[in-house]
Amino acid sequence: MNVIRDRLMRAVIQSGICTSCGACVALDPTGLARMEDTLFGPRPVFPAGGAELPQLAWDACPGKGIHYANLYLEHYGRLPENWLLGCFNRVRTGYSADPDIRRNGASGGVITHTLIYLLERKLVDAVLVVRQGIPTPEKARVTIARNRAEVLAAAQSVYIPVSTLDILPQLLPGERYAMVCLPDQAAALRTLQLAGHAAARQICFLLGPYTGTALYPSAIRCYLRSKGVGDNDPITALKWRAGEWPGYMEIQTSSGKLFRSKKFYYNFLIPFFITQASLQSMDFTNEFCDLSVGDAWSPRFEAAGGGHSVITTRTDEMEGIIRDMEHAGLLVTTVEDPVETLAMHGHMLDFKKRGSYIRNRIRKIFGRRAPDYGLAPRPLPVSRVLVELLISGLFLVCGLRPSRWVVAQIPESIIGPLFNRLRLAWKSMSKPTKRKGLGKLAMIVTPPAIKY
Ligand SMILES: Cc1cc2nc3c(=O)[nH]c(=O)nc-3n(C[C@H](O)[C@H](O)[C@H](O)COP(=O)(O)OP(=O)(O)OC[C@H]3O[C@@H](n4cnc5c(N)ncnc54)[C@H](O)[C@@H]3O)c2cc1C
Ligand code: SF4
Structure with a gap:
């Protein structure tokens, strides 16, 4: 009998509340479990028979819910001083001082630039990022990036569900990593780290976007149908936040068609394709990441253009890194009143x-x-x-x-x-x-x- 696996299957996966994090797959002792693409995003598939999953697979599952108050206490040693923002160190607005990184980024390119900084200063050996276009243009996967070019290629947001924690078994022993992930995945990773999971503990820095809503993958085809493109015209390239901030979705198809839709226009897909994970998560600002970054939505920044982020540090170490980057002229930032920045969201x-x-x-x-x-x-x-x-x-x-x-x-x-x-x-x-x-x-x- 596979008690934990059966419980996850019944209570989470078949019940439609799996968030596609990939943690249970990473914990499968046979190494044969995998995340498989479905209409609802990646879902765990376990080998028939297989070995029993550890209790940790249940404890760390964000689909069934993780006790956030306990996790704040265990990870930060305190409950949040502000329940909207979570435990934090400092909040800034700003952007990457490198125009290319800023332009390529989803908002101000801050996550990408910080990852590059961590790599180039040898604070980590590699970074785990999500990249659109793998294995096919309309799909996205978590991948290991070891240099600037690979990190840059993974810039921008991916608004369809992508599993990330199933990559843990691929980490090389002894290496140090930074990782980008969504709020449910960050909570699961912290649970694994607190339980002493070896690969999870190799993640020294966790960065993540503020996360509102994601879309089921079928949204992309629906969009194309609304443009009169049939399902027999394959997608050859897709970007969710191309061009000037706030950016537009850009899709190219095999027949040579090119479509661009402003971010605020293709948002019409949200009510039709919003994921269950988006509807159930109570964490918007990615409260278990060392660095959380969102779009700085305000008339002031929107009028200025160019890409602006809200940047929240949650640990002393990450605060030190952001300060070092500021002093080195890599980031342009302004320290903000944390409560005032909340009005943007x-x-x-x-x-x-x-x-x-x-x-x-x-x-x-x-x-x-x-x-x-x-x-x-x-x-x-x-x-x-x-x-x-x-x-x-x-x-x-x-x-x-x-x-x-x-x-x-x-x-x-x-x-x-x-x-x-x-x-x-x-x-x-x-x-x-x-x-x-x-x-x-x-x-x-x-x-x-x-x-x-
Ligand atoms: C699903 C989703 C919903 C979001 N909703 C909001 C919102 O409602 N309000 C808001 O202010 N901001 C939201 N964001 C955040 C925003 O889109 C930017 O990601 C954020 O401002 C960081 O910008 P940046 O320029 O620093 O990121 P970049 O420098 O472009 O770097 C982004 C990094 O995030 C990684 N990444 C992209 N997509 C994913 C993913 N799905 N899972 C894990 N890693 C990923 C990339 O690999 C890259 O390393 C959302 C992001 C996502 C992915
Ligand atoms: S651990 Fe993650 S992937 Fe596995 S069932 Fe739970 S939410 Fe889904």
């Missing part, structure tokens, strides 16, 4: 901190599995719950096959700007409710409540 912080909590509760009320992070947000006004019912209902309807078919029939030139206008109208309409009490948000720590 108010809607997404609320979507995660209160929205995900409500959505997970709704799943449980309907008898479905949902992760438990051991945190309950307060205040949680009734009006906020009602708004969430509306949003969740919308996602439910939009995620249905007929709705996806309908949206693929509408030209992107119509749906893109229309969606953008609706998004802005909704943001301003729901602002009073979504921001109500957000500034004073606290979390009640709940005991682990999951029994499977």
